[in-house]
Amino acid sequence: xxxxxxxxxxxVYAGGxxxxxxxxxxxxxxxxxxxxxxSGCGKSTLLRMIAGLEAITEGTIAIDGTVVNTREPxxxxxxxxxxxxALYPHMTVRGNLEYGLKNRGTPRDEIDRRVAEAARILxxxxxxxxxxxxxxxxxxxxxxxxxxxxxxxxxxxxxxxxSNLDAKLRGQMRIEIKRxxxxxxxxxVYVTHDQLEAxxxxxxxxxxxxxxxxQVGAPLALYERPETLFVxxxxxxxxxxxxxxxxxRDKGALALPEGTDLVGIRPDTIHLAPPxxxxxxxxxxxxxxEPIGGETHLHMRLADSGQLIIAAVPARTAxxxxxxxxxxxxxxxxxxxxxxxxxxxD
Amino acid sequence: xxxxxxxxxxxxxxxxxxxxxxxxxxxxxAFVASTHGSGDFMRGLVPLLPGPHLxxxxxFMLNEGISTAGAPPLSIMLLNSLVMAVSIAVGKIAxxxxxxxxxxxxxxxLRLLAxxxxxxxxxxxxxxxxxxxxxxxxxxxxxxxxxxxxxxLIASATATFLFRQFFLTVPDELMExxxxxxxxxxxxxRDILLPLSRTNIAALFVILFIYGWVQYLWPLLVTTxxxxxxxxxxxxxxxxxxxxxxxxxxxxxxxxxxxLPPVLVVILMQRLFVKGLVETEK
Numbered sequence: 001x002x003x004x005x006x007x008x009x010x011x012v013y014a015g016g017x018x019x020x021x022x023x024x025x026x027x028x029x030x031x032x033x034x035x036x037x038x039s040g041c042g043k044s045t046l047l048r049m050i051a052g053l054e055a056i057t058e059g060t061i062a063i064d065g066t067v068v069n070t071r072e073p074x075x076x077x078x079x080x081x082x083x084x085x086a087l088y089p090h091m092t093v094r095g096n097l098e099y100g101l102k103n104r105g106t107p108r109d110e111i112d113r114r115v116a117e118a119a120r121i122l123x124x125x126x127x128x129x130x131x132x133x134x135x136x137x138x139x140x141x142x143x144x145x146x147x148x149x150x151x152x153x154x155x156x157x158x159x160x161x162x163s164n165l166d167a168k169l170r171g172q173m174r175i176e177i178k179r180x181x182x183x184x185x186x187x188x189v190y191v192t193h194d195q196l197e198a199x200x201x202x203x204x205x206x207x208x209x210x211x212x213x214x215q216v217g218a219p220l221a222l223y224e225r226p227e228t229l230f231v232x233x234x235x236x237x238x239x240x241x242x243x244x245x246x247x248x249r250d251k252g253a254l255a256l257p258e259g260t261d262l263v264g265i266r267p268d269t270i271h272l273a274p275p276x277x278x279x280x281x282x283x284x285x286x287x288x289x290e291p292i293g294g295e296t297h298l299h300m301r302l303a304d305s306g307q308l309i310i311a312a313v314p315a316r317t318a319x320x321x322x323x324x325x326x327x328x329x330x331x332x333x334x335x336x337x338x339x340x341x342x343x344x345x346d
Numbered sequence: 347x348x349x350x351x352x353x354x355x356x357x358x359x360x361x362x363x364x365x366x367x368x369x370x371x372x373x374x375x376a377f378v379a380s381t382h383g384s385g386d387f388m389r390g391l392v393p394l395l396p397g398p399h400l401x402x403x404x405x406f407m408l409n410e411g412i413s414t415a416g417a418p419p420l421s422i423m424l425l426n427s428l429v430m431a432v433s434i435a436v437g438k439i440a441x442x443x444x445x446x447x448x449x450x451x452x453x454x455x456l457r458l459l460a461x462x463x464x465x466x467x468x469x470x471x472x473x474x475x476x477x478x479x480x481x482x483x484x485x486x487x488x489x490x491x492x493x494x495x496x497x498x499l500i501a502s503a504t505a506t507f508l509f510r511q512f513f514l515t516v517p518d519e520l521m522e523x524x525x526x527x528x529x530x531x532x533x534x535x536r537d538i539l540l541p542l543s544r545t546n547i548a549a550l551f552v553i554l555f556i557y558g559w560v561q562y563l564w565p566l567l568v569t570t571x572x573x574x575x576x577x578x579x580x581x582x583x584x585x586x587x588x589x590x591x592x593x594x595x596x597x598x599x600x601x602x603x604x605x606l607p608p609v610l611v612v613i614l615m616q617r618l619f620v621k622g623l624v625e626t627e628k
Contacts, residue, residue: 053522074528086519090541099537100527147527 002064002154002187003029004050009059011045011211019045020211022059027204030185032178036198037208037234044159046208047191051157052076064154074103079148080157084164085140087132093143094128097150111150118146121180138169145180156181158190162197174200195235199223207231225335229342232264232335238297238310240264240335247305248334251280256336257345264335267297270311272319274328282327284309289321300325373605380404380599403599412596417584420600423577428607430495430565430576431558437500438554439547446509447535451521461510468503472564480567490571499564505550512546513539548618556608577604 004027011020020042027033035043048054050061052073060067068076079100087096094115101111119125122142132140141161148156158177162170178201181188192198198205199219207214207222207230214234215227226232232240245261248254256263274281284300287308298311298319311327319325336345375392382397411419448454449461472479479498488494516539524534565576575583581604584597612619 051522051526053525073522073526078526080523080526082519082523084517084519086517086523088520088523088538090538090544099524099529103528103533147523151527 003027004155004187004189005060005062005065006046006050007060007062009046009049009061010057011042011049011054012057018211020049023211023213025206025213025216027187027189029187032181032188032190032201032203033206034190034192034198034202034204035206035208036192036195037214039193040210041208042211043191043193043208047157047159047189050155050189051078051080077151077154078157079151079153079155080159081144081148081161083160085132085144087140087143087147089132092129092131093124093135093146096132096143097146100147100151114150114152115146118149121149122146137165138173141165141173145177149180149184154187156186156188158188158192160192161190163192163194170197177201195237199235205235207234209234225344226264227344229262229264229337229339232337236266238267238312240266241270241309242337243302243307243309244305245336247302247307248280248282250304251282254280254331254334256334259338260336260345261339262337264337265309265329266333266335267310267312268295269329269333270309270313271328271330272311272313272317272325274326275330277330277332279328279330280334282309282329284325284327286319286321286323286325289319291315298325300327376598376601379594380596380602382595384593384595386595399595403595404603407596407599407603412584412593417580418572418575420577420580420603422573423575423580424603424607426492426495426574427559427576427578427604429492430561431555431607433492433496434499434558434561435551435554437496438502438505439550441500442502442505443509443540443543443547446506446513447539449506450510450513451531451534464503464506466503467501468507472499476563476567483568489568490574492574494568495565495574495576499558499561502554505554508546508550509543512543516542545618545621548615548621552611552615552619555611559608 004025006023006025006027009020009023010018012018023046025033035046037043045054049056050063052068052071052075056069060069062068063076063078073080088099091099097115097118098111101114106114115128116125119128122145124139124142124146127135127139127143132143135143141164144161161177162173165173174197177190190198190201192201202219204216205219205222206216209230215222215231219235222231222235226235226240229242232242241264243263243265245254245256245263248263283303285303286298286300288297288299290297290299294315295312296315296317298313298317300309300311301307302309303324309327337343338345375394378393378396380403381400382393382403383399386393386397407420409419409421411417411422417423445464449457449464483489483494483498486494488497520538521534524538529537560578561576562578562582565574565579566582569575569579577600581597581600584600585592
């Protein structure tokens, strides 16, 4: 268990491509931090630099107060769970779990004890003598986690561990990872491009884009108050609607901060019935009525501007495709942004 | 092909059986010849059934040999061939798996150049470079010795290339997982890569053993001392007697004996061999 301190870290690849621009991030002991962002944003590179699989061009990474820049992965006392599990195919599950401990010269009885415990926690006891090939995807994933747990490392590093699983299993494993991390209280860094996974798992969410951190914070805080246009568009599904300020101005006097030229509206803050709080009202035509169970997504086109807008309304909302509707959004639910800087203006 | 047509089944079997007969018949004839007396084959009528002299002929060849032809007993030649073939196969595998490991998993300057130089040697068969090779071996004083038989044939671009191709299919993450698990380069090689290459090694062993066993030209050149004759080149000497008719019964006994070890290797390693050619365990 340890803190991880990333200070001024930069990664420039041999070809001159800068993957990460001077990045700072402090992860306190026991926290589960999720790095999320589109592919190519540098989140995996950052994780691999923490692991020691990728050289650090500039800056320092410290684990438990010790700078580990030049240390081999094994000397950093971290454990990593890979996307394709990377289990040793010729070893049994037990062999896979034991391998790292054996290499560290852990005594035999200690190895047995730890393997038994990890197998119990992950419920993989029945498979201990099987080969990875004979396991299903979910079971392999558990073994990969087991390999990390038995080491009792200072930190867990997860590199998109669930992206090879089907949706249902992914949901289950997500919960198990969270529970496991809570119980073990081991500092963890988790990389994913799936924002649902990111939101549900993270103690703290780090949104990355083009080698830079866009915003760091609790998942809900990021959802409720995105600091940049990128975060606003990336977190939340369906994504936030971004409406031109000029269009809104016409709909009523708005007291939005200086420099605002785009206004973000979360689909779930759009109401068909006018709320009591102060609000703006828009008119739109329903183009697509998309029931998804618990709620319904309305894809609409705004009157005059013709811009697309998506609203998430309660299931069985009484409207139909082609109908004209009035949309009401509370003033408190408007997110003002500046297009140039991409930042929030209030 | 789940059609059930008796005529087609008959036809395909006929073709197959005919093919087998055509291939097997000369071998069978060699076996028959090796069981007859010395003059039986020269009478003009070739016998088609085994004769009574099997044990006698084989025993004679193994223990005494045809000294008039300048050939030692077959047992010595078989042993020489075995030493040569096994050393070549083991040596080739050891050298090429290590060089492939270096080329695939390590980054060093001129890595690609090294690979291409190895690869280019594929284009030069032994026969092309046989005179310079002979000169080198002669200058090193390795004529008439096991090293002289083995070393010039021990490096293999083909095997290096095959191992390289196999290593390229091993996911990077496996190596990274091993690194995180505290395995250094040699440990990763021994604990992960070698076990994964098992079937490839077995398949290559079969091929290279046979390659070493059937070497003809090179042993012929570097051995003048009959103690170092290998069996495949020895057969040539048995058949090429100067003033007399070849003793075909003995020659054929030698042929059958020379054929046995490769056959045994193929049969015993068949399962691994086929596995190595068709599947990669990953």
